[in-house]
Every structure is written in structure tokens, then in C-alpha cells.
Amino acid sequence: MSIDGLSDDNDTPHYDGPAGGWGSVGSMARIMGEERPTPAVLDTLRRQNKPGGFMCVSCAWAKPAKPHTFEFCENGAKATIWELTSRRCTPDFFTEHTVTELKGWKDYDLEQQGRLTHPMRYDRASDRYVPCGWDEAFAAIGAELRAIDPEQAVFYSSGRASLETSYLYALFARLYGHNNLPDSSNMCHETTSVGLKKVIGSPVGTCVLDDFDSCNAIFFFGQNTGSNSPRLLHPLQEAVKRGAKIVTFNPVREKGLESFRNPQSPLEMLTGKETQISTLYFQLKAGGDIAAITGLIKHVLAAEEERQREGKHVLDPDFIAQHTVGFEEMKARVNAIGWEQIEEESGLTRADLKQAADIYVEADRSIAMYGMGLTQQVHGSETLAALVNLWLLKGNIGRDGAGISPVRGHSNVQGQRTVGISEKPELVPLDRLAGQFGFEPPRKEGMNTVKACEKILSGEVKAFIGLGGNFVRAIPERERMEAAWTRMRLTVQIATKLNRSHLINGEVAYLLPCLGRSEEDMQESGAQAVTMEDSLSCIHGSLGNNTPASPHLKSEVAIVAGMAKATLPPNPKVTWDAWVADYRRIRALIEETYPDQFHRFNERVFTPGGFYRGNPARERIWKTESGKAHFTPPGRLRAIGFEDAPGRWRLMTMRSNDQFNTTIYGYSDRLRGIEGTRDVLLMNPLDIAAAGLREGQVVALASDAGDDVDRRVGGLTVTPFHLPRGCVGAYYPEMNPLIPLWYHDEASKTPAAKGVPVRIVV
Structure with a gap:
């Protein structure tokens, strides 16, 4: 399917092959050669995502009860190879390089130094990290935390920390005296947590893996499956083969949702056979999803009127009457919206939307899947409400083979929230915690990511502890944030490899290396397993069995406990040493808190x-204010937070298939046909000509947010690409400096990285 200025056989960068196939095998082999992993990597991949095995640290897609022979995808394999690299970042490396020098390195080059091996302390006089002992680090961190008001500290967690670590980390924060627990969900799917909870009473999706075996249709919105969650392609391929239809709405041509060749199938690999995934693929404007969904609803309502003349229904009137509120108000508002406005805002025609709506009308059971193309918009929560409207019409929530299924990113980002990582005290059973541990938990709402950044800028935050991740690189306003970061008193980073966040330090700074999930975690009671939650709300155990990268590493559980012991007064009900010795005791605590x-x-x-x-x-139990699911009258058709204007473009930040979140595995975005660089500006060829630019020209992007702050990123090569007119694309996290901190979803404060107002500077 083509769009203005582009055809399927043009000479813009593209990838001729399908997702998967030999291209995927070759990409994994390349990373294997670059990382030179330990021999244990093959056995680890064999055990990956299997019962009793090791759970991938990459995406959070479900793990089947009956796994494939190789239950990992290209990205999952890269993450494991990356963790089991033979490279080591020892104290000698830091002796040779100052932190100021390392700030000039690229993200890829920093992480290529390999696994961190020793706890390190930043020495400001020499501008270098120097080795220190664990007891020294814990004592210093504890002393610094005791010296400040607890509400001046922020405890951040990335989405890979286990349920056991996350539970103790949240407990540490509350025993210390705050709810300042931002996590990576704040930057990606917090819109899901807020938006879905408001309209259906659940902060997470409603599907389980078996639903994909019986659905008739799957609708995708703003999710790049081939780049971000390739294991999902297996159930999609199986669904297509049994006759289910897949409809995709995405401004970007996403190879995984176009075609797939299963590397698990010898027949497909040898014959070149591939499966067309999407029956229909629509490249709508960035931020045009509310308009597109509203168009689908109009067609469904019209189809209902036609069927009623025959004494039949498209809608599920019994479900609507028994389980919902607000239907008539929503219907009236949708019927009042004209097609001209829908076509203008979506970038799609009425005929396009009727094709998609017809599939939805005829399907008995439909699943809606979405990614950050919906959640990272200024009005993302309203987009989710519109999507729920469409799904409620036919009772497609709360029954087998149907539902809403957000595709989460990091491996345990959903699970952390389940066990207490939340700045919102009303979401945590604080009274139960009080009884378990004999203390009065703080009741004041804490800081999410945006609020933490605002208070770091204002100087109100004095200490930041990062449990994994690359916070400074992942957030908006990077230049302003890095300048403010150094004014904090204490910064602590828990990590496996070096990244840019470790180079932006407070007055006192520690870099604490931890075990990887694939490594054996040996404690007093023996080898320890940890757990995590996938996108479909299933809990999985994970057991590492590889030799740790260094004898000086500690587990994340042990590091959290070490800091807590050094910070908090003794409490007979809080037995950190016993919990570190046997993680089963931590799981018993989780069970007691969440029975x-x-x-x-x-x-x-x-x-x-x-x-x-x-x-x-x-189960169709709606934990909403009304006790029912909510239809919502659309208040707008545009999810982006600005009006179009001459010279203003809609920037979409995107990830390559050679990265995961801020981790860059290499410079091959194979599925988009872009090799050797990340410094590109992707544009429709007609837009390139209309703007007076030329292919290969080097330009800069500047913020056009209207707040008179000079935000810009330069050195970008103009590259023609399959994009809708008026939209441009470039890579995350390199484009984060262009996103104002205040530019976020209105309800959840998730940064609106998929619709940023920019102008092109020559």
C-alpha cells in the first residue's frame, strides 16, 4: 500500500526481505562477533524464556507454556549476548579515561567497554572513577541519605529489576520516608496505567496468550513489532494462517507487521516462504489515531443501523446495557463529527476506514494492540478512551479471544508497579505494609519522572538512586537536566554496563555493578531464582546459571538491602540479611502484601x-467510579499538542532494530534499510522537495514548541523515507533534547515523544 510521493518499488531506504528469516540470523551472528560472549551464551539461549529457565531481559512479551525449540527473538538474543559479553570494564579503564573525556563518547562505545567489575566512587579532584569497597559505598550512601529530608531523595527503577528487588526497593523508600518512586513506565506506558484504569478500571491489558488462538481480528495502533517485540510475530503468524485478519495503523512502514519468515521453520528458511501479516496497513498521520478510531466507530454505528433493519445487531446491546455507561452521549458526539474533519486529521480516506471497519464488524472476537505511538502523545489518554469506545461496542472486553493488549517494553516494567513501585500511595496497600513491618508509611504523593526532573531543575532534589536504566539519557530536556544534575549532593547508579547517566554525577557519586539476570545468584541458602511479570499479567520464574562477570558483583537484592541497612534504624520486623539469604522469604512477603x-x-x-x-x-468486574466500563465522548480528533503551521513538522522519535530502549547494539537498522549511522532525518520525498532540501543534505532540528527555549540537534542527514506528508522521523534517544519537559500526556505526564513540534534548520 503506497502513500503520497512513495511507491513500493522506489529507491528510498527500505528492506526487501521480511522480518525474521536469514536477516535476523545474520544480525544475531554479527552481534555475537562484536561482543565475543562467553561460551555459556549458547546454553543460555537454549534455556531462554522456557519454564525453569532464564527469562529474557528484553521485552515483556508472554512466555508460552509449550515453548518453541528456540524461544527467543533477534532482540532477545542480542540482549543476552550483550549481557554475556567477554569484555570487561575494570578499574584500569577508569584510570585511563577521565569522566569529562568519556562524556564525548557515543552511547554504543561506552557500552562496548563491557561488564562493570568493581564498585566505583567518583573522585572529583581527578575527574575519575576510583575503586572502593562495598561496605565503604553503603556506609557513605547511608550517611548521605540520613543527612537530608527523605522527600528530597528520588529512587528510580528501570523495567528490568525483578519483583523481589522491586518489592524491597519500594519498601526501602517507604521505610526511609517517601513515595518518590518514578520508573521507566512513566516514560512509556503510564498513559495505559492512567487511561485504561479510568475507563475499564484496569491499569493493564485484559488479554491472555490463549486469546490469540481464537481471535478473528487483531488491530494494531502505533507499535513496531519487528523492531521492539519480535517474539510476538509467532502468534501473529499462527493467527493469520488460521484465517484471522490483522489491520495496522502506523505512520511508519513496520516490516514485522508487513511480512514474516519464521526462523524456527526449516521449510520457510529453505524455501524463502513468508507470511503476509497485515491484511490492511494504513499510514496515518502521527497523532491521527483519535480521528481514525472515530471514523471506525462511525462506520460500525452505521452498520448497526443497517443490520437493525434486518432485526439483527452488529453491536452487543446486552453488554452495553449491563456493563457500560455513556453510550448515547458517545454516539451522539461521534455522529456529529463530519467525515471531512476525520479525513483531514487522520490522513486517511473514508473508504480506507470503511475497509478496516468492515473487518471489525464481521469479526466475532477482536484484539486491540497498541504501543507508544498512542501513549506518547499529549492527548494519548483520550486516544485510549476512543479505542476502548470501539471495543466496548461489540463487547470485545472481558471474553475469550478478545480484549485490549498494550505491548509493554522492558521485561518487568509492568511487574514493578504490581509490587509497589508507584509514586501514588492510593495504589499501594499501605495499611497492610504498616502491619507487616511496624511503621507508618508516608501518605504524601511522590514524584513521577516529570515531577522528579522539575524538582532536580529547581534544586529541591538532593539525592538520586538509579536501580538500572539510563535515566539522564532517556528523559526530555537532556542539556538542561545534565546541567542541573551536577548540583545534586548524591547520585548512585546500579548497573551492569557503563552508560551516559554514569558520567553525570552529583557531588558524591557511586557506580555499583550488579549481577545480570543470566548469571548465577548464589546466596547463603543456595542459588536464587527471581520473578517478573509479562505484558499479559503472568508471573514467571527465572534462574541464572552462568558464572558472574566478576567475583566483586552483588545481586540487585543484595545492593538494595546493603543501602537500606546503612540508612535505616534497626527494626525487628525488617530482616534484610535474612531476605538476601533466601529470596523465597521475599516472595512470602509479597504474598502477604498482595494475597x-x-x-x-x-x-x-x-x-x-x-x-x-x-x-x-x-471478568467484567469494572473497578471504575461508576462500577461499569465507560464510553467517552471524543473531545478532540488530534492527539498531538500543537496546531500545524508553515515550517512546523511532526517529529516521531523511533528505535532501530539494533537497539533496546537506550541500549545501542550497533548501527544497522536493517528493517528500515538504514546502515552505519543513526544521524538521519527521515522525510517523505515530496516534503524534501517542497522544503527546498535535497537528499544527503545535513541539517539540524530545532524545537518549535513556542516557549522561546533554544532546543536543537544537528548533524542530521536528510533521508527519503516512507512517511506521511508533514511527518519526520529520527532516532531516540538522540532526539530527546528537542522534547520540552512540559510536553507530555495531560493525564499521565508521559513525555509526548511521538508528536514533537520541530522545524528544520539549514
């Missing part, structure tokens, strides 16, 4: 396919 979701936790750790913790909305 409905984690009953018999230790017995079920290695349940094949994980154990389902439950979801009231799936």
Missing part, C-alpha cells in the same frame, strides 16, 4: 507459561 494475586507464590514460581495474577476487567 489475592500472589497466593502460593513460592509454589507457582516455575509454572509453565507463568501463573496468571488475574484482572477484574477480564
Whole structure:
């Protein structure tokens, strides 16, 4: 399917092959050669995402009870190879390089130094990291935390820390005296947590893996499956083969949702056979999803009127009457919106939307899947409400083979919230924690990512502890944030490899190396397993069995406990040493705090396919203000937070298939046909000509947010690409300096990175 200025056989960068196939195998082999992993990598990949094995540290897609021979994808393999690299970043490296020098290195080059091996302290006099002992580090961190008001500290967590670590980390924060617990969800799917909860009472999706075996249709919105969650392509391929239809709405041509060749299939690999994934693929404008969904709803309502003349229904009137509120108001508002406005805002025609709506009308069971193309918009929460409207019309929430299924990113980003990583005290059973541990938990709302950044800028935050991740690189306003970061008193980073956040330090700074999930975690009671939650609310156990990269590493659990012991006064009900010695005791605590979701936790750790913790909305129990699911009258058709204007472009930040979040594995965005660089500006060829630019020209992007702050990124090569008119694309996190901190979803404060107002500077 083509768009203005582009055809399927043009000479713009593209990838001729399908997702998967030999291209995927070759990409994994390349990373294997670059990282030179330990020999254990092959056995680890064999055990990856299997019952009793090791759970991937990459995306959070579900792990089946009956896994494939190789239950990992290209990105998952890269993450494992990256973790099991033979490269080591020792104290000698830091002796040779000042922190100021390292700030000039690229992200890829920093992480290529390999696994961190020793706890390090930043020495400001020499501008170098120097080795220190664990006891020294814990004592200094504890002393610094005790010296400040607890509400001046921020405890951030990335999405890969286990349930056990996350539970203790949240407990540490509350025992210390704050709810300042931002996490990576604040930057990606917080819109899901806020938006879905408001309209269906659940902060997470409603599907389970079996639903993909019985659905008739799957609708995708703003999610790049081939680049971000390739294991999802297996159930999609199986669904297509049994006759299900897939409809995709995405401004970007996403190869994984176009065609797939299964590397697990010898027949497909040898014959070159591939599966066309999407029946229909529509490249709508960035931020045009509300308009497109509204158009679908108009067609569905019209089809209902036609069927009623025959005494039949398209809608599920019994479901609407029993389980929902607001239908008539929503219907009236949608019917009042004209097609001209829908076509203008979506970039799609009425005929396009009718094709998609017809598939939805005829399907008995439909699943809606979406990614950050919906959540990272100024009005992302309203987009989700519109999507729920469409799904409620046919009762497609709360029954088998149907539902809403956000595709989460990091491997345990959903699970961390489940066990207490939240700045919102109303989401945590604080009274139960008070009884368990004999203290009065703080009740004041804490800081999410945006609020933490605002208070770092204002100087109100004095200490930042990062449990994994690359916070400074991942957030908006990078230049302003880095300048403010150095004014903090204490910064602590827990990590496996060096990244840019470790180079932006407070007055006192520590870099604490931890075990990787694939490595053996040996404690007093023996080898320890950890757990995590996938996107479909199933809990999985993970057991590492590789020799740690260094004898000086500690587990994340042990590091959190070490800092807590050095910070907090003794409490007979808080037994950090016992919890470190045996993680089963931590799981027993989680069960005590969340008995409905984690009953018999230790017995079920290695349940094949994980154990389902439950979801009231799936049972049609609506935890909303009204006790029912909510139809929402659309208040707007545009999800972006600005009006179009001459010279203003809609920037979409995107990831390559050679990266995961801020981790850059290499410079091959194979699925888009872009090799050797990340410094590109992707544009429709007609836009290049209309703007007086030329292919290969080097330009800069500048913020056009209207607040008179000079934000810009230069050195970008103009590159023709399959994009809608008026939209441009470039890579994350390099484009983060262009995103104002205040430019976020209005309800969730998720940064609106998929629709940023910019202008091109020659």
C-alpha cells in the first residue's frame, strides 16, 4: 500500500526481505562477533524464556507454556549476548579515561567497554572513577541519605529489576520516608496505567496468550513489532494462517507487521516462504489515531443501523446495557463529527476506514494492540478512551479471544508497579505494609519522572538512586537536566554496563555493578531464582546459571538491602540479611502484601507459561467510579499538542532494530534499510522537495514548541523515507533534547515523544 510521493518499488531506504528469516540470523551472528560472549551464551539461549529457565531481559512479551525449540527473538538474543559479553570494564579503564573525556563518547562505545567489575566512587579532584569497597559505598550512601529530608531523595527503577528487588526497593523508600518512586513506565506506558484504569478500571491489558488462538481480528495502533517485540510475530503468524485478519495503523512502514519468515521453520528458511501479516496497513498521520478510531466507530454505528433493519445487531446491546455507561452521549458526539474533519486529521480516506471497519464488524472476537505511538502523545489518554469506545461496542472486553493488549517494553516494567513501585500511595496497600513491618508509611504523593526532573531543575532534589536504566539519557530536556544534575549532593547508579547517566554525577557519586539476570545468584541458602511479570499479567520464574562477570558483583537484592541497612534504624520486623539469604522469604512477603494475586507464590514460581495474577476487567468486574466500563465522548480528533503551521513538522522519535530502549547494539537498522549511522532525518520525498532540501543534505532540528527555549540537534542527514506528508522521523534517544519537559500526556505526564513540534534548520 503506497502513500503520497512513495511507491513500493522506489529507491528510498527500505528492506526487501521480511522480518525474521536469514536477516535476523545474520544480525544475531554479527552481534555475537562484536561482543565475543562467553561460551555459556549458547546454553543460555537454549534455556531462554522456557519454564525453569532464564527469562529474557528484553521485552515483556508472554512466555508460552509449550515453548518453541528456540524461544527467543533477534532482540532477545542480542540482549543476552550483550549481557554475556567477554569484555570487561575494570578499574584500569577508569584510570585511563577521565569522566569529562568519556562524556564525548557515543552511547554504543561506552557500552562496548563491557561488564562493570568493581564498585566505583567518583573522585572529583581527578575527574575519575576510583575503586572502593562495598561496605565503604553503603556506609557513605547511608550517611548521605540520613543527612537530608527523605522527600528530597528520588529512587528510580528501570523495567528490568525483578519483583523481589522491586518489592524491597519500594519498601526501602517507604521505610526511609517517601513515595518518590518514578520508573521507566512513566516514560512509556503510564498513559495505559492512567487511561485504561479510568475507563475499564484496569491499569493493564485484559488479554491472555490463549486469546490469540481464537481471535478473528487483531488491530494494531502505533507499535513496531519487528523492531521492539519480535517474539510476538509467532502468534501473529499462527493467527493469520488460521484465517484471522490483522489491520495496522502506523505512520511508519513496520516490516514485522508487513511480512514474516519464521526462523524456527526449516521449510520457510529453505524455501524463502513468508507470511503476509497485515491484511490492511494504513499510514496515518502521527497523532491521527483519535480521528481514525472515530471514523471506525462511525462506520460500525452505521452498520448497526443497517443490520437493525434486518432485526439483527452488529453491536452487543446486552453488554452495553449491563456493563457500560455513556453510550448515547458517545454516539451522539461521534455522529456529529463530519467525515471531512476525520479525513483531514487522520490522513486517511473514508473508504480506507470503511475497509478496516468492515473487518471489525464481521469479526466475532477482536484484539486491540497498541504501543507508544498512542501513549506518547499529549492527548494519548483520550486516544485510549476512543479505542476502548470501539471495543466496548461489540463487547470485545472481558471474553475469550478478545480484549485490549498494550505491548509493554522492558521485561518487568509492568511487574514493578504490581509490587509497589508507584509514586501514588492510593495504589499501594499501605495499611497492610504498616502491619507487616511496624511503621507508618508516608501518605504524601511522590514524584513521577516529570515531577522528579522539575524538582532536580529547581534544586529541591538532593539525592538520586538509579536501580538500572539510563535515566539522564532517556528523559526530555537532556542539556538542561545534565546541567542541573551536577548540583545534586548524591547520585548512585546500579548497573551492569557503563552508560551516559554514569558520567553525570552529583557531588558524591557511586557506580555499583550488579549481577545480570543470566548469571548465577548464589546466596547463603543456595542459588536464587527471581520473578517478573509479562505484558499479559503472568508471573514467571527465572534462574541464572552462568558464572558472574566478576567475583566483586552483588545481586540487585543484595545492593538494595546493603543501602537500606546503612540508612535505616534497626527494626525487628525488617530482616534484610535474612531476605538476601533466601529470596523465597521475599516472595512470602509479597504474598502477604498482595494475597489475592500472589497466593502460593513460592509454589507457582516455575509454572509453565507463568501463573496468571488475574484482572477484574477480564471478568467484567469494572473497578471504575461508576462500577461499569465507560464510553467517552471524543473531545478532540488530534492527539498531538500543537496546531500545524508553515515550517512546523511532526517529529516521531523511533528505535532501530539494533537497539533496546537506550541500549545501542550497533548501527544497522536493517528493517528500515538504514546502515552505519543513526544521524538521519527521515522525510517523505515530496516534503524534501517542497522544503527546498535535497537528499544527503545535513541539517539540524530545532524545537518549535513556542516557549522561546533554544532546543536543537544537528548533524542530521536528510533521508527519503516512507512517511506521511508533514511527518519526520529520527532516532531516540538522540532526539530527546528537542522534547520540552512540559510536553507530555495531560493525564499521565508521559513525555509526548511521538508528536514533537520541530522545524528544520539549514
